[in-house]
Every structure is written in structure tokens, then in C-alpha cells.
Amino acid sequence: MREEIYRRKKGVVHRKILDEYILVDTREGEVLTLNEVGGEIWDLIDGRRSVAEIIRMLVEQYEVSEEDAEGDVEEFLTQLLEAGLIERVK
């Protein structure tokens, strides 16, 4: 998964309110909330950065082990994919 690149799907809008990221999928009419770390990953899914780069940025920022970050990011991306909120570009 590390070399893959994802982007946020069209029609999903978000705002950061208090410490939460609120996502609205306008096509499905669904509302989702992400915690702060989830929200930051969401921001990094921009159709340019690879999964490996996202993991590296989190390791730097949160001082977590590469292994932990990798597990968390991959699990999170899989959830977003299943919810139809992101799509793979590469």
C-alpha cells in the first residue's frame, strides 16, 4: 500500500470544528466525524502524496514508531475507502 496515492472524493466537504473534523458526503447525505489525527490524515490525502509520505509526516509530528503509524494509516485509509470517501489515483 505504501506506494499508492489516494485522493478525497468529489462531493465530500469538511470543516474543522472545535477538535473535530466534520465530513459531509453530499452524494450520500452522510455526516462523519474524525478526531484530530484522523482529520490531519484526511488533509494529507491530496492526490499527490503517497501513503509512505503520509506515514513519514505522522511519525515526525507525533513521535510514534513507523510501525504503529503504518498500521494506523493503512487501517484508516481502508475504512475511508470502504465508506467511499476517497479513491485511489495510483
Added chain:
Amino acid sequence: MKKLYDTYIKAGIPANVVLEVTYRCNLKCIHCYVVNRGENELTFEEYSHLLDDLNTLGTLILTVTGGEPLVRRDIRDLLEMMSEKEFAIRLFTAGYYIDEDFAHFLSQLNILEVELSIYGSRSELHDSITGVRGSFDHLVRAVKFLRKHNIKVNLKFIAMKPNYRDVVSVKELVHSLDANFYYDVVITPKDDLSIDPLKLRLDLYQLREFYSLVKDRPYIFPQRDVNEYICNAGLSTMAISPYGDVYPCVQLRLLAGNIREKSIVEIWKKSEVFKSLRGKRIKDYRCGSCPLLPYCSPCIGSIWLEKGDVNGCTEILRNRAVVLKELADEK
């Protein structure tokens, strides 16, 4: 969505802002509350600044309404800009101008839903309420195009003396069009306080008949705690007129400011109108001690329009609560 509004209320941010982009309309509905004062409408540039400010505030949803929003020449540009600035859009329209091309255009934007009003299951009845021949056919055509492009469609039946008995057929038609059916019985005075439309309202006997025809109650009001806010107006929502006037909602026309004079951020944060709404809970209104509260969805905007005071009640709200209580007691 309720959680979204709760988070916004906690943060003191408007989640949903209603933009009345014009008061002009091609229909002449007999119950309409809108009064077109013919002043200069906000321009595309003014909306551009407004949207940037709303973005700064954290607003997520824009409800675009009128009048008929689609009579604005720049409506495509406006909707496109709202989408580009990452807002979710709810569009209220009569559907008269929605053809295949426009439905396709909407399907490319961040449209949450399109809401249209339906007044009868046949053209004679619907058109007699809108005052425009062909409006029913245009409405049905619009709904078909919107659904074809996978846009969520809500059709709202406004029950009045001339049409309430048609509700069963309307509901069937709405479902056959693959749209969501809603209804409302609350007709309000006009924005200039004229009470003309009130004569169209159902009386107690007609309300009983109406609810017995609707049968299922799509409207089961959530249990209210008197320490809650009475509604979202001024707490997580507000309305902005085509002339830039800011109100808590499209019915509660208490002027909080004008965006041509002050920024929306300042109006939202500092206006006395909003502050006073934020200071009150259900218990501070007459509804707080009303035995009908569990069967009622109080609307202080419609109360204010009719009684000139938010602290009151209206015949239609009370009668509706009486009928819903009777239905609940029957079960």
C-alpha cells in the same frame, strides 16, 4: 445531522446558512409569504466575500432559496462558486426551470438535496395554487431529471383548504417518482405581516381529517427537555435576504444587521438579536409550561409573524398539537 448541529451549537458557529438569493419568482402561489421589495440584490462579488467570511466562521451547509433562485441570471455561477468554496448545498426551487442540462449541471456540484413543493397530484389542482399553468408538468419533469442524475429529491406537500384531501394521491405520486415525501400544515402570514394566507389554513376538523388520511405519522416529534434551546435559529443557523439583511431565520424577521454595513462574522458574534436567542431555553417561553409540548414542534418564527412576539402560540400550532395528542392517546 442532529449531532452536526449539536457540535456547531457547542462551538457557537452557524452550521447552515439560508441564502434567499432573490425574492423574484415566476409563480404566484396563493399562500406565499415572500414580499418582493424590488431592492438591489446582492451581486456575485458580494456573495463571493460573504462565502469567504462564512468559510472563516466554519459554516458547512448553504440552503439556497428565494423567491425562485433559478430566476437569477447568475445562478449557475453562484452555485458553482458555493461548490468550489467547499460548501454542501441544499436547493429549494419550484423546479420550473430544471431541464436535463440543469439537472446534469447540479449533479456535478456538492448538492445535498433539492427540495420542491407539490400542491396536488393533478395539474389542475397544483396549477390553481401556483397560479401558473404548466407548473405541475414542469415540476414532474424536473423531479424525473434530478432523479435520473441521482440527486436526492424532497417533495413537500403544503396542506391547505383547497388541496388537503388530495394528500394520499400526492404521496403515491411522490413515491412513484422515487422522491421523499414530506408535508406541512403551517401557513404563516406574509413577511409584510399581511394575514391573507391564513384563511387557507386547515381548521381543527380539517386537521383531524388530514391526519387520518396521512395515516402514518412521519412527524413524531422528539421528546423535548425544557432546558434545551427552542430551535436552531441564531444558534446554528441564520438567514440572509437578497438585500443583505440578516435574520435568525426566514420567518423570524428580527433584523440582526446588514452585510453591506458589517461583516457577517461581526453580526453573528455581536448582534443583540442573536445574543438574546442564545440566552433563552424552552422554559423561558410560553411553550415551557404548555401541556401540549410533547405533541408540538413549536416554531417561534411563525408565532412571531402572527403575534408580533416570540412568546406566544398560534391557532395552527395548537390545533396540530391537539390532533397529534388525540392520535397518540388512541394508540
